[in-house]
Amino acid sequence: LPAGLERRTELRTLGVARVPLTEAIDRLAGLERDPAWWHRLYDSLAGTDPDRLSGLPVPLAGDPEDERAGRPPRTTIGPRQILLPLPDALTGPVLARLSRLGLKVAHPDAAHPLLEKLGALPATPRAVLTTPQVRAAVAGSLDAGEIWDEDALDGDELAETVLTLVRDAELAPGDEPWLGALALPDEDGEPAPAGELVLPGSPFAQVMREGELALADQELADRWGEGPLTACGVLATFALVRATDVVLDPDELEPRDSDFAEPDDAGLLDAVDV
Structure with a gap:
């Protein structure tokens, strides 16, 4: 009033x-x-x-x-x-x-x-893409067909949804490394992690030994193009690795002084052959 x-x-x-x-707000429920x-x-x-x-x-x-x-x-x-x-x-x-x-x-x-x-x-597309729900769906996408759920997305629906978000977010390769677990169809129509597929006709595919890695489905590649697929981990070219990104001399690394080994302790490399 x-x-x-x-x-x-x-x-x-x-x-x-x-x-x-x-x-009055409470009465609006339902x-x-x-x-x-x-x-x-x-x-x-x-x-x-x-x-x-x-x-x-x-x-x-x-x-x-x-x-x-x-x-x-x-x-x-x-x-x-x-x-x-x-x-x-x-x-x-x-x-x-x-x-x-x-x-x-x-x-x-x-x-x-x-x-x-x-x-x-x-x-925003990236905000939606990085929600825990979407990340969990991507992580379990290879097993999506084995779990019956009436409301769950099938593999094709999930792939289309994620690729749409990736395209709209204009992601570059490596921006969200966890996307490499997204199940996409290979050249035989079988689901495989995006990070283990190669883009058909790409520079990497042209120099790769035949049968070394599976190619992504051609229809999938034609529909989405290189950008969204490579942002999900599909290989199209060689990655540039800088010396600062790798351990060149593990003998120079000292393990941390702790009672238990820690997974991110670079000094652990001293205990293996490199």
């Missing part, structure tokens, strides 16, 4: 209840409204003390088929840690797949600056 109107005697006569804002309605609500709450809005529901991006059928989106309580889609950053199919990975992404039509002030995170 406009300021001062809540004190009008007419409202008391009509039995209009006075509800604190925090209680409410089914279209995303545009939520956006208007957030607009009306701009400037309110953020501590009073921590329980504000947020509609989530979901299955495009649900939207076409006119079904309202699911909501979650509280904007904190919700991913806030940016204009033209994530497409509908990618958003739907992210929700199946366990990520909570606000519906694009409900996205509002207020949500970011309340703890929502801008869903």
Whole structure:
């Protein structure tokens, strides 16, 4: 109500209840409204003390088929840690797949600056790519077909989702080394870690001994090109290794003085033949 109107005697006569804002926010839980309605609500709450809005529901991006059928989106309580889609950053199919990975992404039509002030995170492609959920899916992608889960992404869907994020994030080879575990189809259609595949027709493929390493699927290479695939670890050329990146003389390294060997102790190389 406009300021001062809540004190009008007419409202008391009509039995209009006075509800604190925090209680009104709590009553919104489970409410089914279209995303545009939520956006208007957030607009009306701009400037309110953020501590009073921590329980504000947020509609989530979901299955495009649900939207076409006119079904309202699911909501979650509280904007904190919700991913806030940016204009033209994530497409509908990618958003739907992210929700199946366990990520909570606000519906694009409900996205509002207020949500970011309340703890929502801008869903840049790289921010989404490096979430624990996506990293875990990549790490287990080779075993994806062996674990039955109705909502889980299959290998092709996961690869397409990750490659889309990699492309949109404009990653370079080596920016995210863990992407080398992403399962991609080889020349025989069998899944293999991206870091063990070679890009067909690349300089590396031309000098490699035949059969030494598997080539990536040609259709995959034609669709995505060198950039996204090499950013995921697919080999296309020779890597430049500098002297500062390797141990040239392990005899000069002294092990740390500790009771137990530590994996990152370069001095341990002194105990092996190099």
